[in-house]
Amino acid sequence: AQSVTQLGSHVSVSEGALVLLRCNYSSSVPPYLFWYVQYPNQGLQLLLKYTSAATLVKGINGFEAEFKKSETSFHLTKPSAHMSDAAEYFCAVLPGNNNDMRFGAGTRLTVKP
Amino acid sequence: DAGVIQSPRHEVTEMGQEVTLRCKPISGHDYLFWYRQTMMRGLELLIYFNNNVPIDDSGMPEDRFSAKMPNASFSTLKIQPSEPRDSAVYFCASSLLGVGNGYTFGSGTRLTVV
Numbered sequence: 001a002q003s004v005t006q007l008g009s010h011v012s013v014s015e016g017a018l019v020l021l022r023c024n025y026s027s028s029v030p031p032y033l034f035w036y037v038q039y040p041n042q043g044l045q046l047l048l049k050y051t052s053a054a055t056l057v058k059g060i061n062g063f064e065a066e067f068k069k070s071e072t073s074f075h076l077t078k079p080s081a082h083m084s085d086a087a088e089y090f091c092a093v094l095p096g097n098n099n100d101m102r103f104g105a106g107t108r109l110t111v112k113p
Numbered sequence: 114d115a116g117v118i119q120s121p122r123h124e125v126t127e128m129g130q131e132v133t134l135r136c137k138p139i140s141g142h143d144y145l146f147w148y149r150q151t152m153m154r155g156l157e158l159l160i161y162f163n164n165n166v167p168i169d170d171s172g173m174p175e176d177r178f179s180a181k182m183p184n185a186s187f188s189t190l191k192i193q194p195s196e197p198r199d200s201a202v203y204f205c206a207s208s209l210l211g212v213g214n215g216y217t218f219g220s221g222t223r224l225t226v227v
Contacts, residue, residue, distance in 0.1 A: 032213040043117075043204055043218035051213030090156065092215075099144050099163070099210050105155050 002027040002093045006104035014112045019063075019078040021107050023091030026072060032094040033074040034101070035065055039087045047089070050074060061085065086111045117219035119205050125225045131193040134222045137186055138207030146216060147180055147190050148204040156204075162188065163210075195226045 007022040025031060032051050036044040048059025055067045061084075065076045074091060091104040118137040126132050138145050146161040160170040165182045173180070177196070182188040192199055202223050206216040 034215050036215075036218075041223075043220045044206075044216075045218070046215045049213055049215055094213070094215070099208060100161075100169075101216060103156050 002029075002031060002095045002100075003102050004091045004093045004104040006089075006091050006107050008107055009105065010108050010110065012110040012112060013081045015083055016080050019076070019081045019085065019109065021076040021089050021091075021109065023065075023074045023076065023104060024072050025074060025091070025093045027093055027095055029095045033065075033067060034092040034094065035059065035063070035074075035076050036090040036092060036103075037061075037087050038090065038106075044090060047076070081109075081111045083111050083113065085109060117205055117207050117217050119203075119219035119222050121222060122220065123223045123225075125227065126195055128196055128226055129194045130226075131191065132195045132199075132224060132226075134190040134203050134205075134224070136188045136190070136205030136219060138188070138205070139217055140186065142207035142209045142217070143185075144208045144210060144216075145182060145188050146206040146208075147188070148206065149201045150204060150221070151201045159190070192224075195224075197226045200224055200226050 004025045034049045035047040037047045038044045048057045050057050050067045058064045063078045088106045088108045090106045092101050094101045120135045147159040149157045159172045160180045162182045180190045202221045204221045206218045208216045
């Protein structure tokens, strides 16, 4: 069975600092991996996805994530945080053989001025 | 495409009343999902459909909850009778089965049962 674990339910950074949100996955088959962002009072929006084409994936708003099979990780980073990045971020895994996506518990990112 | 459309955006109802949430998926998508989000339990999958057929409803909390998908462009989630503990944000999402296709979420329905 596949699952994801997001380390840290809350992350706080200063504006301009590096953002690092951690995600580890488990999957019995080669997975597809996703990061979603949820702004207050909105639905989940796709930030980026890994579909085995390249291990470093670039997404919207300057975010990127690197797939590391040896570490079963798919951490999300952004070099310089902006106030508008404050939101909840969800990591998700989709096994390659079905459409049953599993979401992590989410990480709330706070950006301090 | 207008995306996944949910209605209403907000619903306030009294305990014991019937509540119906509606969803219009993206045209051409063959999967539809209903999720519930609360502070305590996070994002929970309630049920999902493939080609209008319910595939897995193991997440539906109890018999008070039911979902239907009469055609490819419409789905409902019904709660009867509603209880205060049903208060949550309910999301609908749709997707097209394929290589790494993600889900597209609607904006959600915020349900408050008083």
